[in-house]
Amino acid sequence: MELLILAVCLIPLVYAFICTCKWVLQWRDQGCYMLAYECYKAPESRKLNTESSAKIVFRNKNLGLEEYRFLLKTIVSSGLGEETYAPPNVIEGREQHPTLADAHLEINEVIFDTLDKLFARTGVSPSDIDILVVNVSLFSPMPSVTACIVNRYKMREDIKAFNLSGMGCSASLVAIDLVRHLFKTHKEAFAVVVSTESMGPHWYMGKEKSMILSNCLFRSGGCSMLFTNNRALKHRAILRLKCLxxxxxxxxxxxxxxxxxxxxxxxxxxxxxxxxxxxxxxxxxxxxxxxxxxxxxxxxxxxxxxxxxxxxxxxxxxxxxxxxxxxxxxxxxxxxxxxxxxxxxxxxxxxxxxxxxxxxxxxxxxxxxxxxxxxxxxxxxxxxxxxxxxxxxxxxxxxxxxxxxxxxxxxxxxxxxxxxDDANVWKDCIDSYPPKTLVNPFMEKYNWINDEYLSFVRLELDA
Structure with a gap:
């Protein structure tokens, strides 16, 4: 009888001990560590300074005087410098009639350049990737962008691939949150997140001011990141996600x-x-x-x-x-x-x-x-x-x-x-930052746009 009572008393304690051990083991596998990231830097031929921006503005024959002035005012006061990058079709003057090929070219440049560098930097093979999450808000082709990546790098058949669209500028953290939750059920896994945007095919050619703003602010870029929940690789991590x-x-x-x-x-x-x-x-x-x-x-x-x-x-x-x-x-x-x-x-x-x-x-x-x-x-x-x-x-x-x-x-x-202390994508220019002033160097050249009595548009731009 005493043994039976002892056994009845011990069962809850043993059960509690097992649950505690299970919880601890699960907690140990729920870490989210970033091993590396690679940002995209476009070729020099894709740079878009104020002079080039103004030329693109004047190519849009749908704009009137007020729209020209609004755009130029926004450009010179936007906080953007003279070395941002534009999509290929915009640089080449084909923003009015973009093609599906233009969209693929722009996206593939960013994705494959950053992924190639990411795999080379970390030594992790594409075949080791368990989870792939890509976010491109304005471009959702078929097959998906994730399928394109899987095909390019010949990734495993059981890879968990997710293609996010329409999530906007905050999509990168949405993708990381998805990875964080997937790590709860995938032990010692590698996950890749790719964040970029399709700009070229969505260049606005109309005249509404509330829609013109996007042409002034958005530029080409993107980033690929590698994550793991493998605690054995903790020493290689650069960041650990605390909360989201x-x-x-x-x-x-x-x-x-x-x-x-x-x-x-x-x-x-x-x-x-x-x-x-x-x-x-x-x-x-x-x-x-x-x-x-x-x-x-x-x-x-x-x-x-x-x-x-x-x-x-x-x-x-x-x-x-x-x-x-x-x-x-x-x-x-x-x-x-x-x-x-x-x-x-x-x-x-x-x-x-x-x-x-x-x-x-x-x-x-x-x-x-x-x-x-x-x-x-x-x-x-x-x-x-x-x-x-x-x-x-x-x-x-x-x-x-x-x-x-x-x-x-x-x-x-x-x-x-x-x-x-890696200079990364800033390597060629970090010593010149921050600049002495963020005032646009073309502010004086384009100060005529502030003339309230202006009755015509001065076109002093080379063809």
Missing amino acids: VRTHLGSNDEAYECCKQVEDDRGYRGFRLTKSLTKAAAQAFTMNLRELVPKILPLGELLRHFTVSNRQTSKIKSTELEAVGSSLNLKAGVDHFCIHPGGRAVIDGVGKGLRLSEYDLEPARMALHRFGNTSAGGLWYVLGYMEAKKRLKKGDRILMVSFGAGFKANNCLWEVMKDL
């Missing part, structure tokens, strides 16, 4: 409509950006921070923030981010801020809302200046700048902030696993 939070405001009509691919009244297809964008970004980011902050800040800072927040009496409207940021010290849990270089207004807004210094915003500003808005790949040019400037030390924490159509705010925290 996704916020989606698609149920809000105003937020849903603020970034959208549409056709104008004349049938020209483009990407429309409305004035509601900044409001949607502030709302989504604030909601995201409410979930993210408890995961990244120490207890003392959380208590201080909670106390100060309860004392605030101001109403939270479209400037909600500023209200939250005024009492929040993210630097208590974050060392570096990797902000999506979507445009000068995006960077300024996040900086103001979170009370960040110019040092904090420098990587995003420089990535925008050197490479432009490269959509989902933009975050990794910002990270590359930090690394090239030797800012990233072992144990540092990096907050990635991204926004995307839908409307979405996807943010995550990384831990730096070793001192990083």
Whole structure:
């Protein structure tokens, strides 16, 4: 009888012990480590300076005086420098009639160049890849882009391939979140994420100002990344994902409509950006921070923030981010801020809302200046700048902030696993950054566009 009672008592303890061991083993396999990343740098022949941009503007015969002036004003004040890159068909003057071949050429250049370098750098064979996730928002061919990669590198038949489209500038973190969840059921796996965008076939040829903006800001670029959950490779990792939070405001009509691919009244297809964008970004980011902050800040800072927040009496409207940021010290849990270089207004807004210094915003500003808005790949040019400037030390924490159509705010925290100092895609120009001024050198040449009494367009551009 005593043995029976003892056995009955021990069964729950043994069961609890087994469950604990199982949980620990599962937890050990849920790490997400980045082993390497490779950003794309186009050939010199694809550079798009202000002079070239102006020529492209004047090729569009659908534009009137006001549209010309609006475009040129936007170009010279966008924060983009003189060395960004444009798609091949735009450089060659074929933006009005792009072909399917143009789309494939643009995408394949980015994907295969970065993947070739990624496999060479890490020594990981394409046949070792268990998971492949590709995000290209505006190009979804058949067979898919993932199928094209599998065919090119002759990857395994059992590879788990996912093709994401329509996710916007925040798609890179969506893809990484997918990998993070897949790692829970795939042990000691390798995963590749490819983030880029199709620009050339979607160059807007109409005259609506809200749609012209995309031509001024978006440029060619992309990045391929290699991840693993194999703890035996932890010593090779450069980053470890600490947490990732996704916020989606698609149920809000105003937020849903603020970034959208549409056709104008004349049938020209483009990407429309409305004035509601900044409001949607502030709302989504604030909601995201409410979930993210408890995961990244120490207890003392959380208590201080909670106390100060309860004392605030101001109403939270479209400037909600500023209200939250005024009492929040993210630097208590974050060392570096990797902000999506979507445009000068995006960077300024996040900086103001979170009370960040110019040092904090420098990587995003420089990535925008050197490479432009490269959509989902933009975050990794910002990270590359930090690394090239030797800012990233072992144990540092990096907050990635991204926004995307839908409307979405996807943010995550990384831990730096070793001192990083690779000049990467910035190798040829990092010594010249930051420049003494970000003022466009052609501002003086094109100052006539600010003449309110202008009655004609001065065409002083060479053919």
